[in-house]
Amino acid sequence: MFSMTRDAFGPDFVFGTATASYQIEGGQTDGRGISIWDTFSATPGNVRGGDNGATACDHYNRWPEDLDLIERGGFDAYRFSFAWPRLIPAGVGAVNQSGIDFYDRLIDGMLERGIQPFATLYHWDLPSPLQDKGGWMNPDIAHWFADYATLVQQKFGDRLQAVATINEPWCVAFLSHFLGIHAPGYRDIRAAARAMHHVLLAHGTAVKALRAEGAKNVGIVLNLQKCEPASDSDADRAASDMFDGVFNRWYLDAIFRGIYPQDVLDRIAPHMPKGFEAEMGTVSAPIDWLGINYYTRSLMAHAPEEPVFGVRSVEGGLEKTETGWEIYPKGLEDLLVRVASEYTNGPIYVTENGMAEIDEVEDARRVAYYDAHLQAVMRAKARGADMRGYFAWSLLDNYEWAEGYAKRFGLVRVDYKTQERTPKASYRAFQGMLHNG
Ligand code: FCB
Secondary structure (H helix, E strand, C coil), X not given: CCCCCHHHHCCCCEEEEECCHHHHCCCCCCCCCCEHHHHHHCCCCCCHHHCCCCCCCCHHHHHHHHHHHHHHCCCCEEEEECCHHHHCCCCCCXXXXXXXXXXXXXXXXXXXXXXXEEEEEECCCCEHHHHHCCHHHCCCHHHHHHHHHXXXXXXXXXXXXXXXXXXXXXXXXXXXXCCCCCCCCCCCHHHHHHHHHHHHHHHHHHHHHHHHCCCCCEEEEEECCEEEECCCCHHHHHHHHXXXXXXXXXXXXXXXXXXXXXXXXXXXXXXCCCCHHHHHHHHCCCCCEEEEECCCEEEEEECCCCCCCCEEECCCCCCECCCCCECCHHHHHHHXXXXXXXXXXXCEEEEECCCCECCCCCCHHHHHHHHHHHHHHHHHHHCCCCEEXXXXXXXXXXXXXXXXXXXXXXXXXXXXXXXXXXECHHHHHHHHHHHCC
C-alpha cells in the first residue's frame, strides 16, 4: 500500500504507466522493417545473454490483455511508443498498412477502456536503412523524422491525448554515440556531437510538422539526472557541473532558451555540425509540456585522464536497485523544482520512474521506491512545479536494452516462456490508491 491517496495530487493529475515498442511488442511478422536494435542485439557482446526483442512480451498479439491490466490498475493513461520501422519499414517512403492497423487497434482499445493515449514517436528503434545513411549523424534525419511525425499525426492524431517527439535524447546521442552502450554503438566524439545536435533539430522540426497537421499537445521526454560532486573539493564540484551540462543543461538550455551551454560547447565545438547556430530557433520551437524520466543521481569526480570532459562517475553509498542505481527520491524533487524555476512554468509530467528488482511478485522494495518518489512529486508540486502527471516505468517486465531480459522493471511479472502476466504487489499498490480515490 502507498502512504498517500490520489486526492493528494489534485483532481486532474494523470496517473499512467509506460512502455516502449521494441521492449514489449515482438510481432516482427507484419511487414515491419529492421531496426538498429535488431542488428545491435544480433552482434555478440552488445547485449547481456544475446537477448533481442524478436518476441519480447508478445504485446503485438497480447495487447488486449495488457490494456485490461492498465484499466484494472485504475490508471488514467498509457504512455506507449510507435515503432517507426513498423509504420515505415525503410524509414522513409512506403507505409506498412498492417502497422497502421496495429496501432489503430491499440489506440481504439485504449479509448474503449477509458485510457488516455500518450504517444512517443521515437523510443530508440531507428529503421536500419536510415542508420545506413548515418542515422542521427546525418542532418537529413530532421526531415525523415518530421515526415514520420506527419504520418503519425495524420493517421492517429485525432485520438492521441499527447505526443512526445523523442524519448531521452541524451541516450539517443551520448549513450549511443559516445559511450557505445546502446545502438548503434558508436564510441566517437564527432558522431556524438552530431547526434547531440541532430536529435534536437529533429525534435524541433517534428514539433513544427505536428503542429502543421493540427497537433495541440506536443512535448519531449528528457531523462534528467541529479548530478552531485563526489567530494567537497572545487575540482569535484566543477566535474559535477560539467556532467550536469552534458546530461541536463545541453537539452534544457537548447529547448527552453535556444542555446547550448558554453562549458559543454567549449569541449566539443570542433565536432559540431557547421551552421548549427542558425538552427537553434527550430530546436527551441515552443512545446506544450515537458516529460521528465528520473531514476537516480550521478556522483561525479574530477578525472583529468578522461578524454573530452575530464570527469568520471563514482559509486555512491546509497541503497541500490538491481541495476546498481542508487535510490534517491530527493533528486527527483530537486530536479523538478529546478526545471520549474529555471526553465519552464509549463506543465511537467514524470514520464518514467521505477526500479529493477529481483524476480519476485511480492516486490515490497519497489512499493517503497514508488511511494518515496510519489512523495517527492508532491513536494515539488507544493514548491511550485506545475506537475500534471506521473507514469510508472513499466507496466510489464520487458527487454531492458543492453541488459536484455535480466532486469525486471514491471508492475506486472512476465514469464517469458509462457507469456503469463502476474500482477506484483507494486501493481496492487497503484490499484489500491487509484481505485480508492
Ligand atoms: C529509460 C528508458 C526505458 C527503460 C528505463 C529503465 O532510460 O527510457 O526504455 O529502459 O530507462
